[in-house]
Amino acid sequence: MKKLLTLYIALLLISCGGGGGDEPTPPPVENKAPSIPTLTNPTNGLLCISNTVDFTWTSSTDPEGDLINYEIMVAKDPGFSQIVSQKQVQTLTTSVTLEKGVAYYWKIRAIDAKSKASEFTGVWNFLTEGVGVVNYVPFVASLVKPTLNSTVTGTSVVLEWNASDVDVNDILTYDIFFGTTTTPPNIVTSHTSKNYTRTGLLPNTTYYWRIDVKDGKGGKSTGQLWSFKTS
Known part of the structure; x- marks a missing residue:
């Protein structure tokens, strides 16, 4: 009788135990960013x-x-x-x-x-639009290449940018500033194309450059400072 009672209690404990514990908590759903507007x-x-x-x-x-x-x-x-x-x-x-x-x-x-x-x-x-304005300053030049803070290989680099002016008949020219300090010197004045090849680069060096845009009528926009490194 004592053995039967012990067996009954053991079976009762097993049945109350649930047999497998709680279900695992699912991981939280990652919140993703919205798409980029246009x-x-x-x-x-x-x-x-x-x-x-x-x-x-x-x-x-x-x-x-x-x-x-x-x-x-x-x-x-x-x-x-x-x-x-x-x-x-x-x-x-x-x-x-x-x-x-x-x-x-x-x-x-x-x-x-x-x-x-x-x-x-x-x-x-x-x-x-300005009051009585007959000539508008060009927009600031935008970077094309090399991309900002990128690393270039070799001893030469093609600098490229975009520029525009709402005075569509204005002929734009570009002053190029280039060097190894954050205040690079003006190396070319009134350049006529939107690219320039710079040679003689040193290895493991950071170069800084900017483009000022001129419209030939006294309008001028001062460019941002860009940089890249050589390998």
């Missing part, structure tokens, strides 16, 4: 008649279906060190009142409800 207006290189500018862009999508905000940044330089407007909106348009006769640069990114952000769009530029 800029639509003002178009790249546009001369805006009004200094109250309407910005528009296409919508992003979020993999988890989260609510999306759009962060828009407007600056006086393509590096966005001189930001004049930065805000978040849920709509696909917003207006900003800016100074007249000034070149501006803008970009946007999408941010979901969990603060996960997409990459920024590319940078577009535009110009607000």
Whole structure:
């Protein structure tokens, strides 16, 4: 009888134990960033008649279906060190009142409800019309190659950039600054093409360069400082 009672208790304990414990907790689902929006207006290189500018862009999508905000940044330089407007909106348009006769640069990114952000769009530029202005300063040159802070091989490099002007008939020329300090000397004045081959590079050296754009009518934009390294 005692053996039967012991066996009964053992079976009862086994049946109460659940046999396998709790189910494992599934890993949390990764929150992914929204897609990158697309800029639509003002178009790249546009001369805006009004200094109250309407910005528009296409919508992003979020993999988890989260609510999306759009962060828009407007600056006086393509590096966005001189930001004049930065805000978040849920709509696909917003207006900003800016100074007249000034070149501006803008970009946007999408941010979901969990603060996960997409990459920024590319940078577009535009110009607000000035009062009585008959000549507009060219836009700041944009880098093509070598890419910023990249490493190049060999003893020569092709420097390449883009530049534009809302005065479409202006003939642009370029002052090239190049050297091993953050204040590189002017090595070429009034260069006529958007590329330049520099030879005689030293190994394991950081080079700095910039392009100033001139329109031949006294208009000039000072470029950003770019750099690359040699292997």
